[in-house]
Amino acid sequence: MLALAMVASLAACSSSSSSSSDTTAAETEAATTAAEDGSEEATEAADETEAADSTASDGELITVGFAQVGHESDWRTASTQSCQDVFCEENGYELVFVDCDQDSAAQLDAVRNFIEQDVDYIIIDPIVSTGWDTVLTECEEAGIPVIVIDRTIDDSDNYTAWVGSDFTAEGYAAGEWLNAYAEAKGIEISGILVIEGTTGSSTQLGRTEGFEEIAENYGWTILDSQDGDFTEAGGQEVMESYCQSYSGQFNVVVCQNDNEAFGAMTAMDAAGISYGVDGDVILISFDACTAGLEYVQAGSINADFECNPLAAPFVAEIIEALEAGEEVESTVYMTEHWYVAEEDVLTTITVNGEEQELTYVTDEIIEEQY
Ligand code: GYE
Numbered sequence: 001m002l003a004l005a006m007v008a009s010l011a012a013c014s015s016s017s018s019s020s021s022d023t024t025a026a027e028t029e030a031a032t033t034a035a036e037d038g039s040e041e042a043t044e045a046a047d048e049t050e051a052a053d054s055t056a057s058d059g060e061l062i063t064v065g066f067a068q069v070g071h072e073s074d075w076r077t078a079s080t081q082s083c084q085d086v087f088c089e090e091n092g093y094e095l096v097f098v099d100c101d102q103d104s105a106a107q108l109d110a111v112r113n114f115i116e117q118d119v120d121y122i123i124i125d126p127i128v129s130t131g132w133d134t135v136l137t138e139c140e141e142a143g144i145p146v147i148v149i150d151r152t153i154d155d156s157d158n159y160t161a162w163v164g165s166d167f168t169a170e171g172y173a174a175g176e177w178l179n180a181y182a183e184a185k186g187i188e189i190s191g192i193l194v195i196e197g198t199t200g201s202s203t204q205l206g207r208t209e210g211f212e213e214i215a216e217n218y219g220w221t222i223l224d225s226q227d228g229d230f231t232e233a234g235g236q237e238v239m240e241s242y243c244q245s246y247s248g249q250f251n252v253v254v255c256q257n258d259n260e261a262f263g264a265m266t267a268m269d270a271a272g273i274s275y276g277v278d279g280d281v282i283l284i285s286f287d288a289c290t291a292g293l294e295y296v297q298a299g300s301i302n303a304d305f306e307c308n309p310l311a312a313p314f315v316a317e318i319i320e321a322l323e324a325g326e327e328v329e330s331t332v333y334m335t336e337h338w339y340v341a342e343e344d345v346l347t348t349i350t351v352n353g354e355e356q357e358l359t360y361v362t363d364e365i366i367e368e369q370y
Contacts, residue, residue, distance in 0.1 A: 061094040062319065065114030066123040069151070070102040072198075072230045073259040074289035078370035079125070079150065079309035086312035093316075102198065102229070104128050111135050115142045121319055122146045128200035129154040147318055149311045152202040161318050163311045163332040167203050170305045171210020173338050173356060174254065174284050176349045177303050179218055181282070184345050189218075191250035194225035195238045195260045203230075203307075207256050207286060223250055228260040235263025243271035254284045258292030261285040261301055276300040277341050288339050290369045296341045297361045303341065308334035309370060339365075 064087050068080055080097070087095040096119060100107040104127045114122050115138055122144055126132060129152055136158035139146050146159040153159065182189055192215065197204040208225065215222055223246050228234035235255055242250070253268075253275065255261035261283060268275050275281040277299035285292055288306035295301040314332050321328045340346070343360040350356070359365070 060092075061089065062092055062121065062323070063094045063096065063117075063119040064121045064123060064319070065096045065098070065110070065117065065119040067098050067100055067107050067110040067114070067125070069100060069107075069125050069127050071099055072102055073257055073287070074291055075257060075259075075287045075307065075309050076230075078289060079311065082310045082312040082370075083123070083315075086316050091316070100127060102127060104131065108135050111139065115139060115144060118142070119144060121322075123315060124148050124153075124159075125150045126153050126202070127151070127198065129202040129205065130200070132156045133158060145322060147315050149315060150203075150309070154202060160322070161328055161330050161332065163314045163318070163334070165307045165334050165336060167206025167307075168210040169206075169351070170286055170307060170336075171207040171212075172214060172351050173210075173349065174207075174286070174303070174305050175211045175214025175218075176351045177305075177338065177340070177346070177358070178252065178282065178284065179214065180346050180349050181302070187251070187282070189220050189252055191221050191223045191246065192252040192254060193223055193239075193242045193246060193250050194254045195228040195235050195256060195264060196225055197228070197230045197256040197260070199227045201230075204256060211254060228255070228263065230257050230259060232259040232263040232266075235260030236267045237263070239264035239267035240270070243267055243273065247271075251280060252282045252284070256286055258285050258287040258289055258295075258301075258304065261292065261295070265295070265300060276302060288337070288369070290366060293339060293361050293366050293369055296339050297363075297366060299341045301341065303358075304339045306336035306339060308336050310334070 066083055069076060071077065071080070084095065084097065087093040096114065096117065098110040100110055107127050111122060111124060112135065122139055124146060126148060132153045133156040136146060136156050140158055148159050148162040150164045152162060152164065194211070196208055212222065224242060226238045228238045239253070253264055255264050264283070265275065268281065273281060275283045283301050285301050285304045286307055288304040292301065292304050296304050311334065318328045337359045338349070338356065339361050340358045341361065346358055348355050348357055
C-alpha cells in the first residue's frame with residue numbers, strides 16, 4: 001500500500017528538466033568538448049550543471065549519489081531510468097549518477113567521491129557482495145545514510161536499508177518449474193548447461209544456489225556453469241563453446257539474465273540447435289524485461305523468472321521517511337512474476353511447499369513491462 005502511494009505521489013520527471021548529473025570523467029570531458037563547440041546540447045548541459053550547482057548550495061534539493069553497476073543489460077537500463085525518473089528536480093532531488101561499468105574498484109571510488117561531495121544520501125547497487133565494510137564505515141562516519149538496492153552486501157550491516165529481490169527464490173522457482181514442465185511434457189532431462197551472471201554478485205550467487213539445490217534434489221546433471229557477465233556478448237561466447245563441447249548432451253539451457261539468453265539463442269541458431277516451445281532445448285531466463293517477454297511470447301524462451309528493477313520509488317519513500325525523522329523498513333522485497341510461453345501446460349508450481357502462480361505472457365503484459 002505504502003509503495004503504491006509513493007509511486008502515485010512521485011511523478012516521473014520529464015527528461016528535459018532532469019537534474020541528474022553524471023560525474024564520470026568521460027562524460028565531463030564530452031560535455032566540455034561539446035561546450036567548446038558551442039552546440040545547443042552543450043549549452044543545455046552547461047546550464048543544467050550551473051542550475052544543479054546553485055540549487056544544491058541553496059540546500060533546497062536533496063542530493064543523492066547513485067553508484068550504479070553499469071549498463072550491461074536491459075534490466076540495468078530500466079533500473080537507471082527508474083532512478084533518473086524518480087530522483088529529479090521536480091521531485092526535490094539532485095541526482096549524481098555514476099555508471100561504474102562493472103568495475104568494483106571504480107564503484108568504491110564513486111562512493112568515496114560522494115562522501116567528498118557531501119551528498120545527503122548514497123544509493124549503492126553493489127557489483128559484488130563483499131569488500132564493503134571499510135567504505136560503508138566511512139559513509140557512516142561522514143553521517144551519510146546508505147541505501148543498498150538490487151544486489152546485496154554480504155559482509156557488512158553498515159547501511160540503512162536494502163530494496164531488492166530474493167535471487168535464491170528465483171532460482172528455486174526456475175528449478176521447480178523445469179521439473180513440473182518436463183513431467184507434464186514427458187521430457188527426460190538429459191543434461192543442463194548454465195550461463196551464470198557476474199561472478200561474486202549476489203544475483204549470480206542466489207540464482208545459482210537456488211537452482212543447484214533443486215537440481216540436486218531431482219538428481220539432474222549440470223554439465224557446466226560458466227560466467228557470461230550478464231551481457232549478450234558474454235552469453236553468446238559461453239554458448240558457442242558449450243555447443244562445441246557438449247554437442248548432443250544437453251536439452252536444457254539456463255541463462256541468468258535475458259541478455260545472456262539472447263546471446264545463447266544466436267549461438268544455438270548458428271550451431272543449428274533448436275530451442276523453445278517447439279525446439280529440442282528448453283530455454284530458461286531471468287529478468288523478464290520487455291524484449292525477454294517478447295521472446296517468451298514468440299515461444300523462443302520457455303520461461304522467464306522476473307526480477308523487478310523499479311526500486312527507486314521505494315528508495316524515495318525511505319529517504320522521505322528519514323527526512324521526516326521516521327523509522328524505516330530495513331528490508332523491502334520487490335514483487336515479481338514467473339512468466340511462461342504456454343498457457344495450457346501448467347498454471348502453478350509448488351516451491352518449498354508454497355503454491356506459486358505462473359503468468360502466461362500477453363500483449364497487455366508486454367505493453368506494461370519495463
Ligand atoms: O538480472 C541482470 C543485471 O542484479 C538483478 O543485473 C540484477 C542483475 C540482472 O545485469 O540483467
